[in-house]
Amino acid sequence: MSGETSLIMIIIGAALINNVVLSQFLGICSFLGVSSQIKNSAGLGGAVIFVITIASAVANILYTFVLSPLGLDYLQTIVFIIVIAALVQIVEMFLKKTMPALYKALGIYLPLITTNCAVLGVALNNVTDGYNFIQSVVAGFGTGVGYTISIVLLAGIREQIEDNDIPAPIKGAPIVLFAATLMGMAFYGFSTLG
Numbered sequence: 001m002s003g004e005t006s007l008i009m010i011i012i013g014a015a016l017i018n019n020v021v022l023s024q025f026l027g028i029c030s031f032l033g034v035s036s037q038i039k040n041s042a043g044l045g046g047a048v049i050f051v052i053t054i055a056s057a058v059a060n061i062l063y064t065f066v067l068s069p070l071g072l073d074y075l076q077t078i079v080f081i082i083v084i085a086a087l088v089q090i091v092e093m094f095l096k097k098t099m100p101a102l103y104k105a106l107g108i109y110l111p112l113i114t115t116n117c118a119v120l121g122v123a124l125n126n127v128t129d130g131y132n133f134i135q136s137v138v139a140g141f142g143t144g145v146g147y148t149i150s151i152v153l154l155a156g157i158r159e160q161i162e163d164n165d166i167p168a169p170i171k172g173a174p175i176v177l178f179a180a181t182l183m184g185m186a187f188y189g190f191s192t193l194g
Contacts, residue, residue: 007138010131014142016190020118021150022183027118030109031151032176041155043102044109045148047095049141051087052119056140058083059123060133080123081114088114118147150187154180 018024021031027048034044059080067076092110095103103110113119122143126136157179166175 007134010135010138011142011145012193014122014139015146015149016187017193019146019150019187019190020121020143021147022180022187024118024121026121027116027147030112030116031147031154032173032180033112034106034109035151035154035176036158037105038152038155038159040102040105041151042148043095043099044106044113045144045151047091047106047110048113048116048119048147049144051084051091051113052122052144052147053137053140054087055080055084055119055123056126056136057133058087060126060131060136063127064133076127077120077124080120084119084123085114118143150183153183157183 014020020026021028030044030048035041059076062079062083063073063076067073067079088111091113092103095106095110122140126139129135129139131139154176158176161175161179170178
């Protein structure tokens, strides 16, 4: 398989087949919390794409050139968390300065990207899978795109059912979880692509 084909398969695999939210169940907190409006979901998705992509690149560099050669592999989780926290702070400052409405709409969920297990999971999976720098960046980007697809789709569903006559016992969180479950089942259909 050629290099470009391999990279395309990594993106498709990360975004659709092994979707971080719908098949790996990572990042559920912000997925359910922010998905009430498409605009906010798309904004958070963009921030997650940026953070996961850059975190994947930096984590790969640190692991390849510092941690692994020095035999400090056991520190990878701590180092990756520090890298992610720094990147989220940069994104937060950028959004606060340039897009205050989006910054306010994302609220607590923007700083939660720091503890979003999806971001850390991708960095750790890239090391475990033995990806080189380019593959790590592509996998990070694909995972961010998959997260964004999932959260925007759920937000669209939530906006559509908001005004519907839903029975009281399943109104609110139960119907959202049911919708997310159906999305997960639909995304399972992509597993035949791999």
